[in-house]
Amino acid sequence: xxxxxxxxxxxxxxxxxxxxxxxxxxxxxxxxxxxxxxxxxxxxxxxxxxxxxxxxxxxxxxxxxxxxxxxxxxxxxxxxxxxxxxxxxxxxxxxxxxxxxxxxxxxxxxxxxxxxxxxxxxxxxxxxxxxxxxxxxxxxxxxxxxxxxxxxxxxxxxxxxxxxxxxxxxxxxxxxxxxxxxxxxxxxxxxxxxxxxxxxxxxxxxxxxxxxxxxxxxxxxxxxxxxxxxxxxxxxxxxxxxxxxxxxxxxxxxxxxxxxxxxxxxx
Amino acid sequence: xxxxxxxxxxxxxxxxxxxxxxxxxxxxxxxxxxxxxxxxxxxxxxxxxxxxxxxxxxxxxxxxxxxxxxxxxxxxxxxxxxxxxxxxxxxxxxxxxxxxxxxxxxxxxxxxxxxxxxxxxxxxxxxxxxxxxxxxxxxxxxxxxxxxxxxxxxxxxxxxxxxxxxxxxxxxxxxxxxxxxxxxxxxxxxxxxxxxxxxxxxxxxxxxxxxxxxxxxxxxxxxxxxxxxxxxxxxxxxxxxxxxxxxxxxxxxxxxxxxxxxxxxxxxxxxxxxxxxxxxxxxxxxxxxxxxxxxxxxxxxxxxxxxxxxxxxxxxxxxxxxxx
Ligand SMILES: Nc1ncnc2c1ncn2[C@@H]1O[C@H](COP(=O)(O)OP(=O)(O)O)[C@@H](O)[C@H]1O
Ligand SMILES: [Mg+2]
Numbered sequence: 001x002x003x004x005x006x007x008x009x010x011x012x013x014x015x016x017x018x019x020x021x022x023x024x025x026x027x028x029x030x031x032x033x034x035x036x037x038x039x040x041x042x043x044x045x046x047x048x049x050x051x052x053x054x055x056x057x058x059x060x061x062x063x064x065x066x067x068x069x070x071x072x073x074x075x076x077x078x079x080x081x082x083x084x085x086x087x088x089x090x091x092x093x094x095x096x097x098x099x100x101x102x103x104x105x106x107x108x109x110x111x112x113x114x115x116x117x118x119x120x121x122x123x124x125x126x127x128x129x130x131x132x133x134x135x136x137x138x139x140x141x142x143x144x145x146x147x148x149x150x151x152x153x154x155x156x157x158x159x160x161x162x163x164x165x166x167x168x169x170x171x172x173x174x175x176x177x178x179x180x181x182x183x184x185x186x187x188x189x190x191x192x193x194x195x196x197x198x199x200x201x202x203x204x205x206x207x208x209x210x211x212x213x214x215x216x217x218x219x220x221x222x223x224x225x226x227x228x229x230x231x232x233x234x235x236x237x238x239x240x241x242x243x244x245x246x247x248x249x250x251x252x253x254x255x256x257x258x259x260x261x262x263x264x265x266x267x
Numbered sequence: 268x269x270x271x272x273x274x275x276x277x278x279x280x281x282x283x284x285x286x287x288x289x290x291x292x293x294x295x296x297x298x299x300x301x302x303x304x305x306x307x308x309x310x311x312x313x314x315x316x317x318x319x320x321x322x323x324x325x326x327x328x329x330x331x332x333x334x335x336x337x338x339x340x341x342x343x344x345x346x347x348x349x350x351x352x353x354x355x356x357x358x359x360x361x362x363x364x365x366x367x368x369x370x371x372x373x374x375x376x377x378x379x380x381x382x383x384x385x386x387x388x389x390x391x392x393x394x395x396x397x398x399x400x401x402x403x404x405x406x407x408x409x410x411x412x413x414x415x416x417x418x419x420x421x422x423x424x425x426x427x428x429x430x431x432x433x434x435x436x437x438x439x440x441x442x443x444x445x446x447x448x449x450x451x452x453x454x455x456x457x458x459x460x461x462x463x464x465x466x467x468x469x470x471x472x473x474x475x476x477x478x479x480x481x482x483x484x485x486x487x488x489x490x491x492x493x494x495x496x497x498x499x500x501x502x503x504x505x506x507x508x509x510x511x512x513x514x515x516x517x518x519x520x521x522x523x524x525x526x527x528x529x530x531x532x533x534x535x536x537x538x539x540x541x542x543x544x545x546x547x548x549x550x551x552x553x554x555x556x557x558x559x560x561x562x563x564x565x566x567x568x569x570x571x572x573x574x575x576x577x578x579x580x581x582x583x584x585x586x587x588x589x590x591x
Contacts, residue, residue, distance in 0.1 A: 007384050014381040022367045091364025094330050100353040101382035259332050
């Protein structure tokens, strides 16, 4: 029993490690640097100036924090989708589903490295904020911020897992992915204060991951304590759990249906 | 005990056509397949493209639910006991997909070892052994995208052996390999069999089945049309001879007319450069030649010979030979 647990843990982490390696090893250091370090910068500059110009009121730190967390979301959504959906592309699905491996360990392990990668993205974003936009972290409780970032990357990776499973089922996943990403850009409060949105849009915002994470991060950087944000963080975490479980069920349904319909290796 | 039993296995595929008016067509990929494979046997499933080989293997490897019939591996039902079957079998499908091309061969093996619950100590010992067996020693740290087709195929075999399965399914393992690569792979398969594994090999090459397998089931259009040792299959055609006529272009209606002759059992055409070789299976032997020549009147005829039938001819006769 315990033995089974440790071996499943191994599947979990090795799956995480190798799927991540398979995804990123082709990038040369320079390309990696460009996509992980400089792409966020251009996006941040874009939103800080456009945003400040358009709203006139919001400070640069509003956009810096919002967009740093958007990087977590993009890593979660695109990274995880690619590592789950990529199995179809590489033709490995029959070999994965023909193995006795625990499906839960195999599936969720995919998300782990992208959570870490997403967190790195957030730090890089905040780093640019400090360097270029006078982001002030002197009132920030570092542990509370770290926890917020961790939970937010977790919840957006949960969305990524769900999208990844969709990518096994539908073929048009990049379109769906981009739409979801765009939804997050608009509805999460990263670039437009949620309070400024029409009522019906706010309802959508409250259902998405990221929204609460962004709000928490702003509160903490403003000097708030962990206790101030804990209720929101709990819901953010819960959203992540729900998305992950939904994704897992979709994954199981896909497996059963593919064996019934004979679509396991169609791509 | 039999390692594999297959009982009237059947599988349909539904395919939908049309955008406005959806029509659903049913394709019978496997109509009725039954056989038993003994423990330690190297068994061949031989048939032309589209005969239902891959579909059969998918059902036996728990990747596809049968539409009818049943099958057991080591006494376990492939549908009901799928979870117990999986750790005890290994399988590869022809072609080069199914590996992580951006990872090294070694990383591929390590990952699949963890999926099969092979513990660290065992996989540290077994992976080098397997690399040796499949002839990839020294290349394991290179990325799979730089491998040749043959190397990828052999890496697949190593992957299938990681957990030391008792039963192996090899679906057209030499597909797409050059002659040298194919020969190396056949040697590997032969060695596996001496390691006392039960192996089901599928192929569309008669000579491959002949060279490797102890028994061969010939499958055509989803049905087993013959099942025997290579020697016995050859005996089935011993009563016939084959008349080979070299031609430079032959109209389809002439082939049809020759097929209809009462002393002709089967006609197959083999294309060789600009020539065709028509092979006529007949009990009459050389006596058939004058009548054949009469029917070929007006065509340019090359060499004509009469020869003993081979296993290839037995196969051609079983699956119907016109296209080659
Ligand atoms: N997923 C599928 N959907 C519809 N038809 C299929 C599918 N897979 C195979 N077929 C059809 O089933 C038949 C048998 O295919 P297959 O088992 O792949 O044959 P083989 O491996 O002997 O070449 C073929 O006619 C093929 O076109
Ligand atoms: Mg096939």
